[in-house]
Amino acid sequence: MSRASELASLGLSLPDYGGRELGAVLPAALSAVGAGHVVQHRDADADRARLGLGTARHVVVVLLDGLGHLALDARRGHAPFLRSAEQGVITAGYPTTTAASLALFGTGQPSGRTGLTGYTARNPRTGGLANLVSWEGAYEASEWQRQPSLLESAAQAGFPVTTLGRRRFAGSGLTQAVLRGGRFVGAERLSERIDTALTAAREPGVSYCYWGEIDAAGHQHGWGSSEWVTALEDADRELRRLAEGLPRDAVMVVTADHGMVDVPGAARWDVATDAALREGVDLIAGEPRALHVHTEPGVDPEDVAARWREGLSGQAMVWTREEARVDGLFGELLDEVADRVGDVVVAMAGRATVVDSRTQSPKSMALIGMHGSLTPEELQVPWLVVDAS
Template sequence: MTFEARLAAVGLDKPDYGGRELGAVLPAALAAVGAGHAVRSRNADADRSRLEIPRAKHVIVAVVDGLGHQQLDARRGHAPFLRSMVSGSITAGFPTTTATSLAMFGTGEPSGRTGMAGYSVRNPRTGQLANLVSWEGAYRAEEWQPRPSLLEEAAREGLTVTTLGQARFAGSGLTQAALRGGSFIGAERLADRVDVAAGVAGRPGVSYLYWGEIDKVGHHHGWGSGEWVAALEDADAEFKRLARSLPKDAVLVITADHGMLDVTGAPRWDVADEPALSQDIALVAGEQRAVHLYLDQGTDPDAVVARWQDVLGTHAAVGTREDVAAAGLIGPLDDAVSDRFGDVIVAMAGRATVVDSRTQSPQSLQLIGVHGSLTPEELQVPLLTIVPD
């Protein structure tokens, strides 16, 4: 069975690259304010038309970490404002994880171009794990992620560009890799970010607002929890307040970087305890739902694929790096960043996970909500648009 056939057989979908996908959102927003020419990697005007982003003087794009389309739909009664917005869904890229998605959002390009291959990957210069969220173990961000930042390109063209996030993220490795450019304003609470966003919306430009609380709560309590619902209700109220504060020539767009699954009680394999999985593996990286396997020198990747597929069965689709690229999961794979991806890559199905207790922290092994793979729950994210009356 081919890798593509395995994907379909276990219920995994593909990102809609070049269509309704996360990489189109920022280009569409730039086109909406007349700055589509700053986007050189794709047709920003076509993205704007496809995503139906109206022309405006200012566009605020909010990325709500972990707010999947299916999770929002299941809890829509707790989000009356978001439910009232002009809504649809788009796909994230692969893996469905924050570092990959923010780079895709910030550059308009998938992970095969950016090299932002997951939560953790092997640093090709050291052979050790690099964390692409904390940036621990990685090298200089602008070298790691070589594609142009759309915010930087737009600011260079003279557009007012504002990023709103926690102050500690200003100049961080992930910010520099994915979202460098423009002015960064640190604001800890969502209410504070909303106040700033409302204030700058009267000037021509684009603002990017990030909110991570829903993802944080989902990891620790699960998206089906009361805590997750409370976080959604808080976000809904603040975005409603932002919408009411916007001038008439501004547009608010809300999307997300990935969805989430609760995995308590689901099948789980620990590489540390499974000789058939640890054999010939030099390093395990990625995340519980999208695993990168870096092999011992001289190991046949196809043999590892066959062995892992036999162990995981219908709970995963396992393929070589080349299989994954040929299937279109990571977009075109640039030679310059191909060594960031595992020799073998595992996309988990259902709610199953693979961990490696030799390298993962006890806290990460206890997470309830996780993501990374290509189920609709992880891949589909909302695209919500509101234009003030």
């Protein structure tokens, strides 16, 4: 069976890199306000046409962390505004996780170019794990991620850009790596961010508003929980207010960085206690739905990949790094960041997970909602456009 056929048989699919995908969103928004020329490595005007976005004086881009298209569709009765405005589906990149997705969003380039290859990644300088959300264990953000920030490029060209998020994110490693540039406005509540977005929308430019409560509720309680529904309802209400308050010639677009699956009751393996999975393995990075398996020195990755394919038969897609490069799993994989990718790469099917209790905390392994892989629930995110004109 070919790898493409195996991927399809597992219910998985590759991201639509260069098409209707998360990396096209900010270039399209910049093109809409006349700043498409600042975008490198992709055609911003083509992205705008592909996403069906017109021209505008100001574009507010809202990213709802963790809101998959299929989850939104399943709970559409709780989100009447979002339901009415949804204009289709785009894909996240791989892995379908916040650090990689925000890098794709903020630079327009996939994780194979940015080096933000998972929730955690192997730090090639120390050999240990780097957390690419908290930035603990990573080195200087500007060295880890060398691709230009689209917000910074726009700001340097004289186009006003505003980022709205929690105050603690202003100087974080992840922000500096992929979302640096322009004016950062810290606001804890979504209502405060909406107020600021409405003020910013009176002037030309682009605003970016991040909201993480849906993702947080999904991790802790599951995407079908009452807590998740409440977070969705809160976002729906505030985004309706934003849409109704937009000045003429302003546009709001809404998307997400990934979806989520609930994993309790599904198959789970622990590398710490599974001899076949542990053999020849030096370090596990990534996350339970999308793993980077770094082999011990002198061990053939093909041998490790074969053991993982056998041990996870029917529950995962397993590549060597070179196979993943050929298949474009991470988009274009640059040599300078290839060592952040595992010698073996694993994308889980269904709701299955692989953990490593030697390095993961009991709290992280007990999460109900998880993401990272290539199921439709994780990969497909909503695309919404509201034109005030």
